[in-house]
Amino acid sequence: MAPINRDQKKAIILNAACEKFANNGYAGTKIADIAKSINLPKANIYYYFDSKETLYRSVLDSFIQPLLMATQPFDEYDHPGAALTDYIKLKIQISKNHPFASRVFANEILHGAPSLPKDIIDQLTQQTSNSTAKLQQWIDRGMMDNINPLHLLFSLWASTQTYADFNWQICLHLKTATISEDDFTDATDTLIKIVLKGCGITAQEAKCV
Amino acid sequence: MAPINRDQKKAIILNAACEKFANNGYAGTKIADIAKSINLPKANIYYYFDSKETLYRSVLDSFIQPLLMATQPFDEYDHPGAALTDYIKLKIQISKNHPFASRVFANEILHGAPSLPKDIIDQLTQQTSNSTAKLQQWIDRGMMDNINPLHLLFSLWASTQTYADFNWQICLHLKTATISEDDFTDATDTLIKIVLKGCGITAQEAKCV
DNA sequence: TAAAAACTTGACCGAAAAGTCAGCTTTTAG
DNA sequence: CTAAAAGCTGACTTTTCGGTCAAGTTTTTA
Numbered sequence: 001m002a003p004i005n006r007d008q009k010k011a012i013i014l015n016a017a018c019e020k021f022a023n024n025g026y027a028g029t030k031i032a033d034i035a036k037s038i039n040l041p042k043a044n045i046y047y048y049f050d051s052k053e054t055l056y057r058s059v060l061d062s063f064i065q066p067l068l069m070a071t072q073p074f075d076e077y078d079h080p081g082a083a084l085t086d087y088i089k090l091k092i093q094i095s096k097n098h099p100f101a102s103r104v105f106a107n108e109i110l111h112g113a114p115s116l117p118k119d120i121i122d123q124l125t126q127q128t129s130n131s132t133a134k135l136q137q138w139i140d141r142g143m144m145d146n147i148n149p150l151h152l153l154f155s156l157w158a159s160t161q162t163y164a165d166f167n168w169q170i171c172l173h174l175k176t177a178t179i180s181e182d183d184f185t186d187a188t189d190t191l192i193k194i195v196l197k198g199c200g201i202t203a204q205e206a207k208c209v
Numbered sequence: 210m211a212p213i214n215r216d217q218k219k220a221i222i223l224n225a226a227c228e229k230f231a232n233n234g235y236a237g238t239k240i241a242d243i244a245k246s247i248n249l250p251k252a253n254i255y256y257y258f259d260s261k262e263t264l265y266r267s268v269l270d271s272f273i274q275p276l277l278m279a280t281q282p283f284d285e286y287d288h289p290g291a292a293l294t295d296y297i298k299l300k301i302q303i304s305k306n307h308p309f310a311s312r313v314f315a316n317e318i319l320h321g322a323p324s325l326p327k328d329i330i331d332q333l334t335q336q337t338s339n340s341t342a343k344l345q346q347w348i349d350r351g352m353m354d355n356i357n358p359l360h361l362l363f364s365l366w367a368s369t370q371t372y373a374d375f376n377w378q379i380c381l382h383l384k385t386a387t388i389s390e391d392d393f394t395d396a397t398d399t400l401i402k403i404v405l406k407g408c409g410i411t412a413q414e415a416k417c418v
Numbered sequence: 419t420a421a422a423a424a425c426t427t428g429a430c431c432g433a434a435a436a437g438t439c440a441g442c443t444t445t446t447a448g
Numbered sequence: 449c450t451a452a453a454a455g456c457t458g459a460c461t462t463t464t465c466g467g468t469c470a471a472g473t474t475t476t477t478a
Binding site: 006040041042043044047 | 424425426427428429
């Protein structure tokens, strides 16, 4: 018989929980449903996770790492075209690769982040400060138009995350059951085109992700 | 004693419900909490609304009208600059004026629109078709760059709604308790600037809302 | 191979919350 | 003025669901 490792099994439960939390929210999700979706008795879930809250927090936690990675282009490049191009690509990749976790996180923010640990909030705040500082620097050096950096970021977050968060709506209008590879490419290209030109960024030399 | 009008009282309950649903989601909201927030006994809520589901549906319903109004600029103008300028202004106004209902609606979409009536979905689909057709027309007439109209709309929706939906996050980074009038102005101006220039739209003659 | 450790689960418990209702008060109609 | 209609609510019922546990089985260890 396949020797199931404890961490592997926790990961299986975590994945199932992630999808359920994404589809139904925290309060709308029953532990029994998570269990049933992977053919486990409810009590078995409790052998691996202390409580519903712990399980939910673990799901949130699993998304923090990818989330924090995305700002890398702002550190890596000293050119707004390169940085924004890669940033948009990365953020849309996250929507594509973590559709459920993205929605759990979105749901969390939507409701005022009641379960988001303070240290994570601090890290996100710090990152945003760094990114806006970098943008302001580029503006000051005449490398891009005088665009409010924070509101630019808000737009980028919203426009990229929307492909995960409001997946239902996207699929409705794209008349498809799931967003295709091509659609993600279209989304990325369109956004990059609008944002670079819209910010008056000319030469770009992105490395491409 | 003040003669309580039935519709007025229903509206009061609806407002209270809207805020609670926005903050806690459908499953996370207790009828007793809605009642307590306006100092009514729970049973009184049930005198005006058959069930929690009915009340929730009514909240959703109340947001459909403002939502459908927003596309007016696409019918009213035959110039992408004018239309997009007013559209962005209108959409951000909605985030400002209906912060709770916006979030209830966002939550509904986030979870795959389980309670959205089919006829509303059809209306939204139809509107989107009209808007993208208009955009395509402007592109064909050389009035703007060849931008994928649907993805442009997705970005506009996301970027404008984010001020209501992810209000917590916006306030966190703006370091404020509530988004100020000036912040909304900044948001609007920034978005309009990026989008018009980003779409290669030159002359604009918006009426301003 | 035996004892300990790890894992599994059906049955149960208690709290929470949706929804009901009988009986009350207030308002309205004639 | 009175009877009916409308409005109100405390107390109750019912169901659902998070969480527990005792009694197992399987795996590991020595």
